[in-house]
Amino acid sequence: MMRRYLLKLAAFLLGIAVLAGLGGAAGAGETVVDAAGRDVAVPGKVDRLAITCYGGTTHEVAVLGCAEKIVAQPGMTRFPQLLRMFPRFAEVVDPGSFDKVNVEELMKAAPDLVLVGVSSKKGNRLIEEAGMPTYTMLIGWAAVDKLKQEFLNLGTILGREAEARRLVDYWNEKLGWVETLVGRVPEEERKVVYYTGKTITKASASDWGWHWIRGSGGICALEETPKGEIGVEQVMRIDPDIIVTQQGNGTADILEDPRIQDLKAVKNKAVHECPIGAFWWDRPSPESPLGFMWLAKLLYPDYTREIDLEKETREFFREFYRYELTDEEYRSFFGREPAL
Template sequence: MKRKILVMMFLSLAVVLLALSGCSSTKTDSANTEEKSTTVTDAAGREITFPENISKIAITCQGGTTHEVAIFGGADKIVAEPSMEQFPQLLKMYPQLKNATNAGSFDDINVEQLMGTQPDIALVGITSAKGNALIEGVGIPTYTMLIGSAGVDNLKQEFLNVGHMLNDDKKAEALVKHWNDTLGDLDKIVSKIPENERKTVYYTGKVITKASSGQWGRSWIEGSGGIFAVPADVTGDISVEQVMEWNPDVIVTQGGNGTADLLGDARIQDMNAIKNKEVYECPIGAFWWDRPSPEATLGFLWLAKTLYPEYTKDIDLEKETKDFFKEFYEYDLSDQEYNSFFFNKSI
């Protein structure tokens, strides 16, 4: 009888230990699951959970996204993206990008082709809800990027998110520090410029009516010491009459748009910027310097030097550019490559 009781006690104890072991195993598995995934908030305000190790990335937007992924060590992971042929310096540094499948961009997506690359995640633009929904509809997780809608602060947060996604928090933090230091130092310089010497800047495309009125253009120009020519309540296409009324001191165009059409536009020949030939085409490095991307700080420096050469003599743009490329792209930029970034060198 005693033996039977002892056996029953032993069996009961074993059941209890097994149950405890099961609970412990469940917690461990849960902890491991948590360790192997991370949740961040994307540009659309969604909480996105992604796996610890992402091996294949699809990109369907062009706003500096490829550059972020490349800087954080993910160039080899890009299996699909729009053509980067318009950025020869980027392709020179990362020739493997030429092998990525071009499955379209934004709302113009070939979903079947994209699926064929079997990405773990797709980085998509905030402006392409239709295309993004198609991608999600076939089971590919998406993370929404800011692209042209970025502001300085939320762009820095995006760097941290993408760096974390690619297991390179250290470099992401270094990039944010670079932004803080560079723009902080620049602000100390431009804050000394008297108000009566500040120049109004009109930031446009190839024709005078296609001006930027968004957050980024304003942040870029004001951060470089200029006065944004377009009033805050103006959006969309702008009439020639409005531009003539604002009469900006300087016109800046995106790299690749040229300046000839503006300088030759008979309707605006009495504008200060045209009369004084203060029309400049923004440089293109690995990306456009006037658009949100990791190297956009160089665009701030370029514009400040273009607007206020006397106040910015101590800024060595060539050194700043080469230092950036060395630290973040891990590339030694040559003198010839640096000079190729500029269309009408004003500094």
């Protein structure tokens, strides 16, 4: 009983503090629609920001120039490049993530706003019941247009409209460029791409993967998002031209699998691990256009010679992360793969 009372009292005091901080900042009085379909009032000021999800949310905040506003978020050890660029992220409070969030720890950080994931309804509800305002992020459940709108919404919330518009303009320019280049590829030269995890039956269950493959000029090996594992026999029937694994999974388990040695991609050693920069390039984040460029070059090198991936990567990090990559850092993005 006492613990519940203290939580309610803290929520009441936090609500007063948030209201007291409302002012005449840009965007105040507006509403934006979040990933849960809610109309969310734009705060007058957000100086203290908490995050309870992964899925590129921290990266969105960082490229908008608001990394210093983050006072709580899940650990970022899986993103070493991000920590090199923003070492303070190693020190901020870790309140847990998604439905395993520690509300009491979150309240101690006294955030003006909490960015939550669309998949964690239980955890999000606990945060809201504690009196902390939330905005729901798409995380991995994004299409290109929806993600661009999320950038704009977050820019409005954080008072970084110009930075958000610049990011969206970058997306439009680079994805349009890739579309033009791969549009030259004749239909008979289009390659079938199978996108998977560590083993051949762990087909990706993310709709984003379908956007990524098609946007890079590939043909999706599966016509729809798989539910759970698929059978080896189905993969053998598809016989993809190229297999791409999610970063961190490597390629050895697939190349050495005795069941699939007759696959075209395995015989041709056309099994590749997707890069990771500050975030995975095969998933939705501000860096995603680099992933489209990488895959387009991998699939159609003769048609994408104009893409200098190293130059494009360095320019993105310079402009949006405000960071100069070293040669070693760039090469590290490709794991065991040669840098394109």
